Amino acid sequence: MLKKLPGDPVSGLVSTTPDTAVVFRPAIVQTPAIVTIVIFAARLVIGLVRSFWRHPIASAVAVTPSTIFSLYGWRLALVVVAVPIALVGPWAITYPKVVLPWIGYRLLAWWRLVWIYRRHWQPVMVVSGLGRHIKGRDYLPRLLRVTCTSWADVVTVKMLDGQAAKDWADRIEHLAHGFGAPSCRVSVERAGRLLLTFPRRDPLAEPLPAVPLPEAATVGPVEIGQTEDGKPWLLKLHGTHVLVAGATGAGKGSILWSAIRGLIPAIWTGLAEIWALDPKLMELSFGRAIFGNRYAADPADCADLLDEAVMVMQERAGRFAGVQRDHVPSVQDPFVLVVVDEIAFLTAYQSDRALRQRISAALATLTTQGRAVGVGVLAALQDPRKDVITIRNLFPDKIALRLDESEQVDMVLGDGARDRGALADHISPVPHQGAGVAYIRLESSPDPIRARAAYVSDEDIRDMAALFEEAM
Numbered sequence: 001m002l003k004k005l006p007g008d009p010v011s012g013l014v015s016t017t018p019d020t021a022v023v024f025r026p027a028i029v030q031t032p033a034i035v036t037i038v039i040f041a042a043r044l045v046i047g048l049v050r051s052f053w054r055h056p057i058a059s060a061v062a063v064t065p066s067t068i069f070s071l072y073g074w075r076l077a078l079v080v081v082a083v084p085i086a087l088v089g090p091w092a093i094t095y096p097k098v099v100l101p102w103i104g105y106r107l108l109a110w111w112r113l114v115w116i117y118r119r120h121w122q123p124v125m126v127v128s129g130l131g132r133h134i135k136g137r138d139y140l141p142r143l144l145r146v147t148c149t150s151w152a153d154v155v156t157v158k159m160l161d162g163q164a165a166k167d168w169a170d171r172i173e174h175l176a177h178g179f180g181a182p183s184c185r186v187s188v189e190r191a192g193r194l195l196l197t198f199p200r201r202d203p204l205a206e207p208l209p210a211v212p213l214p215e216a217a218t219v220g221p222v223e224i225g226q227t228e229d230g231k232p233w234l235l236k237l238h239g240t241h242v243l244v245a246g247a248t249g250a251g252k253g254s255i256l257w258s259a260i261r262g263l264i265p266a267i268w269t270g271l272a273e274i275w276a277l278d279p280k281l282m283e284l285s286f287g288r289a290i291f292g293n294r295y296a297a298d299p300a301d302c303a304d305l306l307d308e309a310v311m312v313m314q315e316r317a318g319r320f321a322g323v324q325r326d327h328v329p330s331v332q333d334p335f336v337l338v339v340v341d342e343i344a345f346l347t348a349y350q351s352d353r354a355l356r357q358r359i360s361a362a363l364a365t366l367t368t369q370g371r372a373v374g375v376g377v378l379a380a381l382q383d384p385r386k387d388v389i390t391i392r393n394l395f396p397d398k399i400a401l402r403l404d405e406s407e408q409v410d411m412v413l414g415d416g417a418r419d420r421g422a423l424a425d426h427i428s429p430v431p432h433q434g435a436g437v438a439y440i441r442l443e444s445s446p447d448p449i450r451a452r453a454a455y456v457s458d459e460d461i462r463d464m465a466a467l468f469e470e471a472m
């Protein structure tokens with residue numbers, strides 16, 4: 001009814017005299033006041049119904065006491081407020097994990113929706129360029145829902161038609177600053193819809209103690225720490241190869257040692273073996289007893305050990321050919337995990353060219369053919385540039401600890417990882433806050449996950465090694 005086709009009727013022309021500008025009289029559509037009032041009232045009712053529907057608890061908390069106050073006075077309103085608090089309060093303190101998701105986080109989500117996101121939505125969208133202001137009208141992405149977890153707000157957004165997730169990923173800093181969050185992560189919920197994660201606090205700010213030794217022998221994903229949403233960080237080792245990149249002091253050792261720790265019962269029962277290459281002669285030498293005679297520090301010895309691993313791999317491949325396609329760990333054919341601390345010492349920084357080529361060839365062979373026959377590589381390095389590690393892409397799983405430069409993030413985790421919120425270059429260099437904190441990108445999902453590896457102290461390593469020393 002209020003729509004008008006573009007252009008003005010000829011009768012609207014005021015002047016067509018040569019030498020004077022053509023002037024159009026703007027078309028004014030007189031809308032009766034009652035129509036405007038009805039439209040605004042309908043919008044208000046729809047908004048209230050939607051608000052009650054989406055936030056029943058928050059709406060009840062806001063509306064019930066004020067209604068009772070206006071109808072029956074403050075005494076009854078006080079009773080209505082005090083009784084639920086008295087009932088739910090002790091329950092919430094005793095069972096916070098039950099009460100918080102059901103009541104606490106819902107109230108918080110409503111409050112943050114109203115106070116943070118809805119209030120700032122229009123300016124943040126327009127200024128960041130995600131919304132458009134055309135001819136006095138705003139075209140904004142729709143803010144659909146806010147949910148809260150213990151550490152973050154998750155905002156569901158319907159993008160404008162024609163927008164891509166990358167448009168949002170390119171503006172994570174605008175979004176984080178605009179909504180007062182330390183960072184923002186973007187993931188796709190489904191076509192046209194995004195989830196924006198805004199952390200409220202850092203759940204990984206405190207170091208984690210070493211994970212207890214597993215009770216059962218397993219080579220399955222081993223628990224090595226905790227992810228941001230409080231779940232155990234399970235690292236797959238059998239059936240893959242893992243590259244860990246991090247600047248000096250980023251905590252590479254804690255990932256290597258946590259992985260070894262998770263395999264200790266399997267090593268003990270003969271289902272797994274760790275073959276350790278320690279060219280820096282620092283990290284792995286601490287637990288030599290765990291590795292038996294499969295430990296090398298000198299580059300020539302490392303090359304011999306790698307060649308031996310290749311031979312084991314090829315012998316198995318020959319035996320398994322046509323019989324089985326997957327490796328099942330057994331005492332005869334244990335899972336062999338080749339752990340390399342600072343792989344660049346053996347490849348890029350190795351001055352003996354022949355040795356360097358031998359080592360590179362062995363590593364490339366293991367990473368291309370090893371996983372089906374139960375030989376895996378877990379390698380750590382400081383500098384992820386291509387000229388330092390040419391076989392970077394042969395590792396299916398990669399972990400980025402604190403990195404020095406923003407460009408290194410995509411080198412480790414793949415294109416677009418940093419845009420989606422893997423801010424590995426922003427991890428704190430203070431060991432207490434940032435060591436062991438990492439971003440992971442799994443083969444199955446483009447969205448990076450933030451996690452922290454448990455800290456395996458020298459004492460923990462000594463205890464683990466002592467188990468094997470006694471048996472020797």
Ligand SMILES: Nc1ncnc2c1ncn2[C@@H]1O[C@H](COP(=O)(O)OP(=O)(O)OP(=O)(O)O)[C@@H](O)[C@H]1O
Nearest residue numbers: 207248249250251252253254431435436453454455
């Ligand atoms: N997961 C962790 N949680 C808390 N603190 C840690 C963790 N890992 C390491 N640290 C602390 O950070 C320091 C450096 O760790 P680490 O030596 O493992 O780093 P790195 O990446 O191996 O460094 P480099 O490459 O220089 O050997 C350790 O001495 C320890 O105090």
